[in-house]
Amino acid sequence: MIRWLLTMSWAMRVRIILFAFPVLMLLAAGLFAAEAGVYVLRSERVPGTVVQRYDWPGETIFDRGTMNYEPIFTYDDGGETRRASVGSGHASFDLEVGETAAIRIIPGSRGNVRMDTWQGLWFVPAMLGMIGAGSLVLASLLWLLMKPFFREREKT
Structure with missing residues (x-):
């Protein structure tokens, strides 16, 4: 292994440095997309009612100047009423308390839910x-x- 590194040309070293980040980002995008796809296959679409909402101004270069919203939903899971958040905020999650929206849940799980929208499922892999x-x-x-x-x- 060490010998290979010592005999490597400068062109190959520069190529590795240049292409490492893009390849890792594309690999991460593929893994996040696969995880979102598995989540869609394992989850059920149910209506959720917003019972609470957090909001805060965007602080990153991507959301500066916009408000981010994180709704807290109640939903029915096999006859049991549960409460969960989407676990993250986004400007498109602007729902008022009392509104109903389609969410995806994993039956029997007490974890976070995901909004059944493009942003809720595919935003991170796409970015x-x-x-x-x-x-x-x-x-x-x-x-x-x-x-x-x-x-x-x-x-x-």
Whole structure:
């Protein structure tokens, strides 16, 4: 293993550095999408009633200037009334107390629920995928710009 690292060309080292982040982001996006898909397969869609709502102003570069909302739902799970939150906030989760929305639950579980919307299920994998794809394009452009430098260096 050490010998392989010592004999590795500079071009290969730069390639690994450039493409590590995009590949890891795309891998993470795929894993998060698989987890969301498994959750959809294991869960049931039920109506949930908002009984409480938390809100706070966005503080990141992605949500600055917007309000984030985290609704707390009550729902029926096999004849038993349960209460759960979505576990995270998003501007699209703006539901007033008393409103009803479709949520996804895992029957018998007391964990968080997910809103049965695109944002509630697929937002994180989509964002990771877009970051990964964008960084892959950037890494490819950088590699194409740097490739002639490594060719000339390896010839000498």
